[in-house]
Amino acid sequence: MHKKNKFDLLWDAWCIFSVIGIWPRFIEPNLVETSNLEHSIDNLPSQLDGLKIVQISDLHLNPSVPNFFLKKIIRKIKLLKPDLLFFTGDFICQSMLDDEVRMEYFFNQLEARYGCYAIFGNHDYEKCLSINSEGDYDVIDNQKSSLLRGFKRLFTEVAVTGKLSKQASEVDVHAQLLKVLGRTSLQVLHNETRQVAVNGSSLNVCGLGEYMAGRCLPEQAFQKYDEKYPGVVLTHNPDTIAMLQSFPGEIVLCGHTHGCQVNLPWMWKKFTKLEDMSLSKGFFERHNKWIYVNRGLGSVLKFRWFARPEILNLTLRKKS
Helix, strand or coil: CCCCCCHHHHHHHHHHHHHCCCHHHHHHHHHHEEEEEEEEECCCCHHHHCEEEEEEEECCCCCCCHHHHHHHHHHHHHHCCCEEEECCCCCCCCCCCCHHHHHHHHCCCCCCCCCCEEEEECCCCCCEEEEEECCCCCEEECCCCHHHHEEEEEEEECCCCCCCCCCHHCCCCCCCHHHHHHEEEEEEEECCCEEEEECCCEEEEECCHHHHHHCCCHHHHHCCCCCCCCCEECCCCCHHHHHCCCCCCEEECCCHHHHHCEECCHHHHHHHHHHCCCCCCEEEEEECCEEEEEECCCCCEEEEEEECEEEEEEEEEEEC
């Protein structure tokens, strides 16, 4: 049983007794929404017309995540019967892998006709990466309360610099997490491309490393990309879009922002920190690519306001 610290207990108490905190703390974080989207692509092979892609992101699994929430996600995805399933990073919270059994069980329940693929996010390396007080990408102290860090963000102004600290540049992928995922149906892509065979044609699936760690390496990732076929690019942080201008790929799937998490005036910018704030959520075109920024399923601080957990159900169509 996960033991809450005193800050979490005080936060729960405030949310209950304030009444207004009940919805964003206890209700909305458990309301999983399926977003259905069809998108037409130029020169899509007829064999890929109608291909169903499911994207999930930002699970942030820890012992406090209820089993009913995981079962709800599994049930909803099974009903969609995806051809491909993509997970775009942040399996865990603050690099702490403290729920291996449920992690393995959850991903082994997910199936897709042509395979399940995943990338790592900034919480999935051996040390957790975030933005420091100067706005640089840095290793953070995961011993500090996430609640206190959240409140600190509310009362500070930090602009993201895009600079990488020495500590951040030295982190590697989470070896134990990689080992656990190796026992699941997921195929983890770290700066590499696979061609997925579909009905006599193929789809490129390119997975990038984490931007905050300086591990997003498109030159390496696209080496085996076959431009005869269309492609989907998986990247955790939407700020990587600027790096992809000269690389192929029709659709880019991202996570990281949790859909701004708290969508209230003034507050959403405190919870969402990007170099390009126009990339915070939704579906849009940039650099001749279509980008979807998923709201994700979980969060480090369980608190969502007008940002329901999301499963993307994307159907590819041949443009007529």
